[in-house]
Amino acid sequence: MFLHGSSKVNERNHLEIGGVDAAELASKYGTPLYIYDVALIRDRARSFKNTFEKLGVKAQVAYASKAFSSVAMFQLVEEEGLSLDVVSGGELYTAVTAGFPADRIHFHGNNKSKEELEMAIKLKIGCIVVDNFHEIELLKELAAQENTVVPILLRVTPGVEAHTHDYITTGQEDSKFGFDLQNGQVERAMENVLSSSAFNMLGYHCHIGSQIFDATGFVLAAEKIFTKVSYWRDTFQYEPKVVNLGGGFGIRYTDEDEPLPATYYVEKIVKSIKGLVAESGIEMPEIWIEPGRSLVGDAGTTIYSIGSEKEVPNIRKYVSVDGGMSDNIRPALYQAKYEAALANRMNDKNDESVSIAGKCCESGDMLIWDLPLPKANPDDLLAVFCTGAYGYSMANNYNRIPRPPVVFAENGEEQLVIKRETYQDLVALDLPLKSKVTQS
Ligand SMILES: Cc1ncc(COP(=O)(O)O)c(C=O)c1O
């Protein structure tokens, strides 16, 4: 078993996260429960930021908040001096509620509504990452309406395919995101944007995918953009002040994954861009990145209670927990793999191999196949590691299962940052039927 960050096994043979006993948290808040190791998030944030600082490069590290958004999380991001990437009015509203400085918010998305864009412009956020021609027209209207100039980046699709799961690869040519670099779309967009008084174009953005374990894709994407930079300068008299290479830095879910430290990616990206800048003769732009998973992924652990079991003779044993695809849809959606252990019996010897089933009415609701585990009893606690990214944020109410609470743990102290949803919450938006059937 691999323990991340501050996690360790304490003298009671329990999992401890941020100096807090996970079994005690489970008994206080119930299960399922997400626990975050706050020190690990801070550590990751600092290592991205500090590496840019050490290399003397102007940069912004924006937390890709889709990985896990909440008011407390955004306040932690603000404490660490990062910027924030949002992709919806809801994430933007959460940022406002958290008091996040508007000028450090970047707004992405391939289909931002007029209302969302208006909200962003009124708040005077740091920049809008423009994705398509429809959005350019909406922004022109809104800039005129608000009598303002909108800071933007153009999202380009560099045609670099990251070696990762197909569903989460977004940088390839056949993508719903961004202006294509190869077929003239970027030039059409630049012509449009640069001739309008509605925009202050800061530069270019791209994002090549997620859970990437090597810097080559980022370097290739930067190279693709820079092969055009001198042409754009000559054609449009335009040089970028910002180049944003997106997020996607991989983490270790199981021992099949071999992540690299933040410093490695940043060093490679900076070195490559410095070289490209020297070749093209433009001023060094600011380099922006947008890590999500690598800031919060392995800082999160989900604690479940074990319930029923079912033996299929000579095939497998299913052990069920009190959550599943409602709090972690990644195994069902991407065949994502996780490691787990009994949080209340950490160093007990593994006696068997079991498959962990969720409680949803869906055969595909399996969290882990063939997990070595001590023989578990009902009410033992299962800790599934590395659920901090795209766990809570993709949680849902399938089968009307309430979403679990979230606790932050740091230096032996804990705080509840998201409450457990209640049955009352589940029906809060429901309205009764206006019956058309007359009783006889
Ligand atoms: C535009 C953009 N930026 C940043 C991210 C964050 O990615 P990750 O969580 O893999 O770092 C994503 C998600 O893949 C994204 O689509």
Ligand SMILES: N[C@@H](CCCC[NH3+])C(=O)O
């Ligand atoms: N939700 C995905 C990643 C999507 C990244 C967002 N562009 C995951 O869980 O891995």
